[in-house]
Amino acid sequence: xxxxxxxxxxxxxxxxxxxxxxxxxxxxxxxxxxxxxxxxxxxxxxxxxxxxxxxxxxxxxxxxxxxxxxxxxxxxxxxxxxxxxxxxxxxxxxxxxxxxxxxxxxxxxxxxxxxxxxxxxxxxxxxxxxxxxxxxxxxxxxxxxxxxxxxxxxxxxxxxxxxxxxxxxxxxxxxxxxxxxxxxxxxxxxxxxxxxxxxxxxxxxxxxxxxxxxxxxxxxxxxxxxxxxxxxxxxxxxxxxxxxxxxxxxxxxxxxxxxxxxxxxxxxxxxxxxxxxxxxxxxxxxxxxxxxxxxxxxxxxxxx
Amino acid sequence: xxxxxxxxxxxxxxxxxxxxxxxxxxxxxxxxxxxxxxxxxxxxxxxxxxxxxxxxxxxxxxxxxxxxxxxxxxxxxxxxxxxxxxxxxxxxxxxxxxxxxxxxxxxxxxxxxxxxxxxxxxxxxxxxxxxxxxxxxxxxxxxxxxxxxxxxxxxxxxxxxxxxxxxxxxxxxxxxxxxxxxxxxxxxxxxxxxxxxxxxxxxxxxxxxxxxxxxxxxxxxxxxxxxxxxxxxxxxxxxxxxxxxxxxxxxxxxxxxxxxxxxxxxxxxxxxxxxx
Numbered sequence: 001x002x003x004x005x006x007x008x009x010x011x012x013x014x015x016x017x018x019x020x021x022x023x024x025x026x027x028x029x030x031x032x033x034x035x036x037x038x039x040x041x042x043x044x045x046x047x048x049x050x051x052x053x054x055x056x057x058x059x060x061x062x063x064x065x066x067x068x069x070x071x072x073x074x075x076x077x078x079x080x081x082x083x084x085x086x087x088x089x090x091x092x093x094x095x096x097x098x099x100x101x102x103x104x105x106x107x108x109x110x111x112x113x114x115x116x117x118x119x120x121x122x123x124x125x126x127x128x129x130x131x132x133x134x135x136x137x138x139x140x141x142x143x144x145x146x147x148x149x150x151x152x153x154x155x156x157x158x159x160x161x162x163x164x165x166x167x168x169x170x171x172x173x174x175x176x177x178x179x180x181x182x183x184x185x186x187x188x189x190x191x192x193x194x195x196x197x198x199x200x201x202x203x204x205x206x207x208x209x210x211x212x213x214x215x216x217x218x219x220x221x222x223x224x225x226x227x228x229x230x231x232x233x234x235x236x237x238x239x240x241x242x243x244x245x246x247x248x249x250x251x252x253x254x255x256x257x258x259x260x261x262x263x264x265x266x267x268x269x270x271x272x273x274x275x276x277x278x279x280x281x282x283x284x285x286x287x288x289x290x291x292x293x294x295x296x297x298x299x300x301x302x303x304x
Numbered sequence: 305x306x307x308x309x310x311x312x313x314x315x316x317x318x319x320x321x322x323x324x325x326x327x328x329x330x331x332x333x334x335x336x337x338x339x340x341x342x343x344x345x346x347x348x349x350x351x352x353x354x355x356x357x358x359x360x361x362x363x364x365x366x367x368x369x370x371x372x373x374x375x376x377x378x379x380x381x382x383x384x385x386x387x388x389x390x391x392x393x394x395x396x397x398x399x400x401x402x403x404x405x406x407x408x409x410x411x412x413x414x415x416x417x418x419x420x421x422x423x424x425x426x427x428x429x430x431x432x433x434x435x436x437x438x439x440x441x442x443x444x445x446x447x448x449x450x451x452x453x454x455x456x457x458x459x460x461x462x463x464x465x466x467x468x469x470x471x472x473x474x475x476x477x478x479x480x481x482x483x484x485x486x487x488x489x490x491x492x493x494x495x496x497x498x499x500x501x502x503x504x505x506x507x508x509x510x511x512x513x514x515x516x517x518x519x520x521x522x523x524x525x526x527x528x529x530x531x532x533x534x535x536x537x538x539x540x541x542x543x544x545x546x547x548x549x550x551x552x553x554x555x556x557x558x559x560x561x562x563x564x565x566x567x568x569x570x571x572x573x574x575x576x577x578x579x580x
Contacts, residue, residue: 013481016481016482017396017402020392020393021397021408024451025408025412027450027451028415030430031427032423035423035427035430038426039422042426095321098314102311104315106315106319112570113322114322114325115566115569115570116325116326119506119510119558120510120555121509123531128329128551129328130535137343139347142347172324176325181574184574240535258424261425262428276422276426282421
């Protein structure tokens with residue numbers, strides 16, 4: 001009898017695992033892991049997605065290093081990383097400090113409001129900002145007209161301002177998230193540290209730069225990595241608002257990859273092979289950047 | 305006195321950021337009630353009469369209504385399947401002993417380190433080879449079936465904290481594993497499930513790239529793809545107020561869900577942030 005129940009339980013367990021774990025794990029292997037392997041294979045092909053796959057060795061990689069569009073796109077990524085990340089981090093840190101350390105009665109409401117852009121869809125955000133920047137009926141131009149300074153500039157349509165115009169959009173999207181993250185970290189700093197510093201006659205600015213920031217260096221580093229991943233991976237705003245234009249002014253590396261694969265209706269302009277090669281470049285870039293950030297900042301982190 | 309002034313400056317900074325978040329949205333709502341003539345003539349002018357017809361036009365002519373139905377189907381079914389799978393798998397990985405458990409677990413956690421951007425192309429060719437493109441069910445399958453590391457981590461840590469005695473006594477009473485999961489684990493895991501559910505709802509409702517790549521038939525568009533297509537269409541017929549009305553309609557579900565569950569959403573998003 002006893003052995004019978006044991007086999008019974010064993011069968012039950014096997015059935016449960018086969019039903020519950022096997023299908024979603026198989027799907028994970030098929031739709032997540034396997035495509036990562038496939039993308040390596042594709043990067044050595046000349047393939048438009050429909051016709052014959054032609055193995056061309058390292059040709060795509062050679063093309064990659066000679067492609068002026070790649071260089072231009074990477075330059076734009078670099079500009080975005082160098083602006084969006086510090087601006088987002090500084091604004092988020094200041095706002096988080098104000099929300100945590102000053103007891104204004106509106107603070108609770110602000111936390112919820114600041115986070116709101118995070119629940120909006122990319123498309124909604126992109127369309128809202130297209131309207132803000134529009135050359136004729138845009139909000140920005142209308143405000144400028146009221147103030148009497150200009151007001152007829154097509155912000156996203158001009159090569160000079162198109163890329164710079166996307167920076168406030170990124171900052172607007174990301175700040176709320178980091179405010180919440182930094183607020184959590186700041187709340188975890190023991191109050192006694194602040195109290196003894198206040199007794200020593202420290203100003204609130206010194207408190208922020210000398211105590212809060214050093215204690216938060218770990219989470220700031222994590223924030224930098226997340227932001228960097230997002231800024232380098234993201235291309236949806238450019239895709240929706242400018243399609244990388246005008247004249248390549250807002251081309252970024254992942255948008256270039258996307259357009260090569262899915263950009264046009266005509267098959268002759270689909271480059272699945274070369275797009276995958278660029279995908280590999282982005283993959284390597286992201287992993288390298290993460291390693292570098294970890295190396296550079298790991299010494300600074302402070303325990304308390 | 306200077307202290308008071310300083311405090312005022314900080315409060316104004318907070319207020320300015322708050323306004324920057326809310327003003328563009330109010331502005332969209334405000335414009336969506338005008339006629340196109342009013343909109344082009346002077347964007348500051350008050351709508352003379354509320355053009356509710358913009359909204360009915362957006363619902364039918366811009367395809368917002370159809371896309372909303374598609375989205376309800378896509379999001380609803382995906383949520384149901386993925387949450388069910390999340391519960392049973394979190395249980396299998398934290399409460400059950402089996403041979404390959406640790407290897408399978410680490411393979412799933414591997415996805416946390418993969419940037420994912422390089423798989424857009426192969427994932428599409430794979431879906432096409434399986435004849436799952438241009439189908440809402442294909443979209444549901446891709447969104448819900450593959451095991452997600454985030455759900456497993458969150459629900460798993462929750463389940464580890466549940467006392468073993470609860471299930472053990474149920475097993476002694478002759479309950480099957482399925483019964484234990486359904487009758488004991490699911491009710492106990494509810495708070496974690498709600499957090500994941502709301503977080504997933506927002507992610508699925510907003511999802512753009514997946515549906516954009518996989519759907520080609522406008523009848524099947526989800527709200528995000530539909531608004532993208534509607535905006536692209538405006539180059540040929542500049543009916544901006546209707547587009548803005550459509551935009552407002554697509555934001556309404558987001559605002560309602562956010563108002564109801566903001567605490568859970570913020571909690572889930574910061575936990576999900578681990579994934580980057």
